Amino acid sequence: xxxxxxxxxxxxxxxxxxxxxxxxxxxxxxxxxxxxxxxxxxxxxxxxxxxxxxxxxxxxxxxxxxxxxxxxxxxxxxxxxxxxxxxxxxxxxxxxxxxxxxxxxxxxxxxxxxxxxxxxxxxxxxxxxxxxxxxxxxxxxxxxxxxxxxxxxxxxxxxxxxxxxxxxxxxxxxxxxxxxxxxxxxxxxxxxxxxxxxxxxxxxxxxxxxxxxxxxxxxxxxxxxxxxxxxxxxxxxxxxxxxxxxxxxxxxxxxxxxxxxxxxxxxxxxxxxxxxxxxxxxxxxxxxxxxxxxxxxxxxxxxxxxxxxxxxxxxxxxxxxxxxxxxxxxxxxxxxxxxxxxxxxxxxxxxxxxxxxxxxxxxxxxxxxxxxxxxxxxxxxxxxxxxxxxxxxxxxxxxxxxxxxxxxxxxxxxxxxxxxxxxxxxxxxxxxxxxxxxxxxxxxxxxxxxxxxxxxxxxxxxxxxxxxxxxxxxxxxxxxxxxxxxxxxxxxxxxxxxxxxxxxx
Numbered sequence: 001x002x003x004x005x006x007x008x009x010x011x012x013x014x015x016x017x018x019x020x021x022x023x024x025x026x027x028x029x030x031x032x033x034x035x036x037x038x039x040x041x042x043x044x045x046x047x048x049x050x051x052x053x054x055x056x057x058x059x060x061x062x063x064x065x066x067x068x069x070x071x072x073x074x075x076x077x078x079x080x081x082x083x084x085x086x087x088x089x090x091x092x093x094x095x096x097x098x099x100x101x102x103x104x105x106x107x108x109x110x111x112x113x114x115x116x117x118x119x120x121x122x123x124x125x126x127x128x129x130x131x132x133x134x135x136x137x138x139x140x141x142x143x144x145x146x147x148x149x150x151x152x153x154x155x156x157x158x159x160x161x162x163x164x165x166x167x168x169x170x171x172x173x174x175x176x177x178x179x180x181x182x183x184x185x186x187x188x189x190x191x192x193x194x195x196x197x198x199x200x201x202x203x204x205x206x207x208x209x210x211x212x213x214x215x216x217x218x219x220x221x222x223x224x225x226x227x228x229x230x231x232x233x234x235x236x237x238x239x240x241x242x243x244x245x246x247x248x249x250x251x252x253x254x255x256x257x258x259x260x261x262x263x264x265x266x267x268x269x270x271x272x273x274x275x276x277x278x279x280x281x282x283x284x285x286x287x288x289x290x291x292x293x294x295x296x297x298x299x300x301x302x303x304x305x306x307x308x309x310x311x312x313x314x315x316x317x318x319x320x321x322x323x324x325x326x327x328x329x330x331x332x333x334x335x336x337x338x339x340x341x342x343x344x345x346x347x348x349x350x351x352x353x354x355x356x357x358x359x360x361x362x363x364x365x366x367x368x369x370x371x372x373x374x375x376x377x378x379x380x381x382x383x384x385x386x387x388x389x390x391x392x393x394x395x396x397x398x399x400x401x402x403x404x405x406x407x408x409x410x411x412x413x414x415x416x417x418x419x420x421x422x423x424x425x426x427x428x429x430x431x432x433x434x435x436x437x438x439x440x441x442x443x444x445x446x447x448x449x450x451x452x453x454x455x456x457x458x459x460x461x462x463x464x465x466x467x468x469x470x471x472x473x474x475x476x477x478x479x480x481x482x483x484x485x486x487x488x489x490x491x492x493x494x495x496x497x498x499x500x501x502x503x504x505x
Contacts, residue, residue: 012041016048019055028059039068046076050085057089065089066098073105080109087119096127107136114144118153128336128350130160148174148184155187159194167191260348264356287323287368291315309468312373313384317463318436320369324395325402325456327361332406332492351496358406362399366392369463390466393478394459397485401455404488411495435460441472448475455481 019034035052042048049072056065066089073082083106090099103120110116117140124133134157140150151174158167171187174180294315335357336350369391373383409426413419434456440448451457458476465471 008041012038012045012048015041016051019051023051023055028055031055032059032061044075046072046079046082049075050079050081053085053089057092062089062093066093078109080106083109087123091123096123099123100127100129107139112143114140114147114150117143118149121153121157125157125160128160130157133157134161148178148180151175152180152183152187155191159187159190162194164191164195257352260352261356261359264348264352265360268356268360283364284368287320287365288372290319290323291372294319309464309471310383313467314464316369316372317386317467318434318460320365320372321394321398321460321463322431322434322436322456324362324365324369325398325459327365328358328399328402329406331355331358331361332403333410354407355403358399358403362395366395369395384467386463387466387469391463394463394466397478397481398456398459400485401481401488404485404490404492407492407496408488411492411498430454430456433457439464439472440475452476455484 015034015038019031019038022028022031022034032052032055035048035055038048039052049068053065053068053072056062056068066086069082069086069089072079073086076082083102087099087102087106090096090102100120100123103116103123107113107116107120117136121133121136121140124130124136134154137150137154137157140147141154144150151170155167155170155174158164158170167187168191171184171191174184176184291312295312298311298315332354335354370386370388373385409419409423413423433451433454435451435454440451440457440461443451452475458478458481461471461473461476462478465473
């Protein structure tokens with residue numbers, strides 16, 4: 001039966017009508033089933049697929065909805081409803097790249113749509129693509145130069161790019177009053193804070209207008225220390241922290257960075273664990289389970305530990321160091337992908353997000369390593385406790401090397417597609433050769449000479465030595481991983497600064 005048959009068209013129409021009726025009853029699962037039946041009867045038509053995508057999305061089948069929407073766009077490339085719906089579904093799935101692509105397709109289909117270009121600029125801004133966002137706003141300005149919303153969007157882009165004079169000009173041209181006044185005041189406060197920190201003129205002073213153009217309205221002067229209002233607690237840093245940063249502007253810049261990192265870590269904890277201490281402790285479950293499982297694995301294998309070190313110490317020291325390296329690697333590579341609006345606040349950059357993510361993972365695993373054996377000690381078991389200075393040194397090098405490696409591979413991965421595959425292979429190579437399941441002192445010399453070049457092996461073995469001074473580390477030297485850490489950090493920062501990534505300006 002094909003769609004050209006009258007009976008097939010009638011059945012498809014009946015199925016679609018039944019789907020509409022179920023949709024109006026808010027029975028989205030039944031509506032999706034009816035629309036899918038209509039799609040099967042009329043596979044060359046885009047309208048049933050769009051209806052199916054809406055019903056599937058409301059029924060909770062987001063992946064199926066996105067596939068149906070993509071098929072509808074393929075069948076009817078001139079229908080703007082398909083890319084618009086696809087953009088909304090991509091936003092629900094937190095797929096920023098797909099949302100931007102669909103909004104670009106919709107804007108191409110509607111050259112005169114100002115709202116579409118503002119949506120595209122907002123989506124680009126959320127992914128820190130501020131220059132492309134400004135280009136989209138420029139197209140909207142060409143279509144509606146007197147629209148206050150467009151002027152405010154332009155001011156927002158200029159602020160993100162630290163073009164303070166241009167932002168002040170756009171704010172002055174946006175007028176006063178109306179429903180956009182709260183957003184205008186927020187941008188003025190942001191501009192005032194940035195100018196005050198930069199030592200520039202007051203934020204309320206607009207630049208001189210060009211010759212022949214009417215002078216822009218002068219915005220009212222901003223207070224000397226504006227209070228930054230929060231639009232979304234989970235999408236911003238706390239206002240109290242920003243005020244402390246503002247008050248601390250006479251202190252060293254390092255203090256400002258530490259306050260920002262503290263605020264970002266607390267923001268992530270609030271977002272993921274709802275301010276609960278037990279929620280934060282859940283993050284310790286993974287390393288605890290891994291250590292527990294491997295303890296029993298080594299116990300049943302009855303494998304003798306070098307230097308007669310206890311099994312629990314051997315496993316704890318090795319895996320906590322490995323997890324610290326892995327956490328900082330992941331923080332450097334992915335910490336800036338989901339800013340959730342944090343970079344819209346003054347002084348907060350993509351690097352702050354990466355460092356905060358990596359620092360939390362490093363501190364969590366360091367705390368686990370230092371405190372994991374205390375409960376056994378309290379119960380009367382004679383467990384060795386680590387040497388704190390040596391442990392902190394080992395974890396600092398593990399975190400630094402992981403952070404540098406993450407920056408390097410993430411930056412190269414934007415240019416070279418094969419780096420992602422290489423990264424997976426490198427992860428397994430480091431895992432196998434890092435000494436999690438063996439000791440360099442008991443490894444055959446033919447193999448040990450190659451394992452020696454893995455800097456993680458030096459760190460893991462020295463961390464075991466921090467627990468037990470009798471553990472053999474004569475073949476290892478901390479100067480090698482120290483040089484490796486410095487080299488990776490320098491390389492990672494250079495790649496980060498030079499990589500042509502559309503997600504960073």
